[in-house]
Amino acid sequence: MQTVTAFPDLRAARAQLLEPVGLVPTMGYLHEGHLSLVRRARTECASVVASIFVNPTQFGPGEDLAAYPRDLPSDQRLLESEGVDLVWTPTPEVMYPEGFQTWVTVEEVTQPLEGARRPGHFRGVTTIVAKLFNGVLPQRAYFGQKDAQQARVIQQMTRDLNFPIQIVVCPIVREADGLAMSSRNTYLDPDERRAATVLHHALTQAQAAFDSGERDANVLRAIVTRIVGEEPLAALQYVSCAHPETLEELETIAGDRALLSMAVYVGKTRKTRLIDNVVLDSDAQGL
Numbered sequence: 001m002q003t004v005t006a007f008p009d010l011r012a013a014r015a016q017l018l019e020p021v022g023l024v025p026t027m028g029y030l031h032e033g034h035l036s037l038v039r040r041a042r043t044e045c046a047s048v049v050a051s052i053f054v055n056p057t058q059f060g061p062g063e064d065l066a067a068y069p070r071d072l073p074s075d076q077r078l079l080e081s082e083g084v085d086l087v088w089t090p091t092p093e094v095m096y097p098e099g100f101q102t103w104v105t106v107e108e109v110t111q112p113l114e115g116a117r118r119p120g121h122f123r124g125v126t127t128i129v130a131k132l133f134n135g136v137l138p139q140r141a142y143f144g145q146k147d148a149q150q151a152r153v154i155q156q157m158t159r160d161l162n163f164p165i166q167i168v169v170c171p172i173v174r175e176a177d178g179l180a181m182s183s184r185n186t187y188l189d190p191d192e193r194r195a196a197t198v199l200h201h202a203l204t205q206a207q208a209a210f211d212s213g214e215r216d217a218n219v220l221r222a223i224v225t226r227i228v229g230e231e232p233l234a235a236l237q238y239v240s241c242a243h244p245e246t247l248e249e250l251e252t253i254a255g256d257r258a259l260l261s262m263a264v265y266v267g268k269t270r271k272t273r274l275i276d277n278v279v280l281d282s283d284a285q286g287l
């Protein structure tokens, strides 16, 4: 496994790779969720490239850029053991050299949900993902369903800018108690870690109501609101029951599917913001 940082080294290493090439973009501090993307890429592609870059432009002021966990040696060991061919670890200077002034902005699907609460976040994501695509030139790129809106935004960007890349969205990987895997789970102390299971619990209860025939989006949102409200260490930022493509809020789930998603602050003094979601699907096909 080779590790490169600068663009010329990336291009030279990329030229040696057998195609199709699969790209797994990450911000490092890898867990089983990331590794599930790598494993899927390994089964579908002749070569696998992973990128590790904590992208400063997708963090807002007051967010956790400085605290974001990092462990490059451990990440490299994990990627090597999963058979990754090439790791790209650009620095902020490589990605945003002096004079940088070009941004990629997706319009409508970035407006609600995370976009409404994290101004500028998706502009940072789409700009860096476009640069990762242009650097690696993969045939496939792998993203997690946990960041459901991010996956939808990247699909839109890929289509609109004609990147010849297939976007593969992989299922959420959960801990045994249901908590969705996230690098940010490391911020939680034991009490908070227990409280954080409320996200999955709330989604599961709403899913059960949907499976029993409930199609009123307000009722589903109310189930999530009530269950999160019962956990003293959790504060709901939003719950959404939206069309899975447009991400517009629904009154009634008239079609087959809806994206039920949420953001919750967990903690006593220092609050950790966690997100989770489920695709309500009467045909149970997922996204």
Ligand code: PAF
Pocket: 025, 026, 027, 053, 055, 058, 125, 128, 129, 147, 150
């Ligand atoms: O999901 C992430 O880890 C990041 O948003 C991504 C896609 C690697 C872009 O920085």
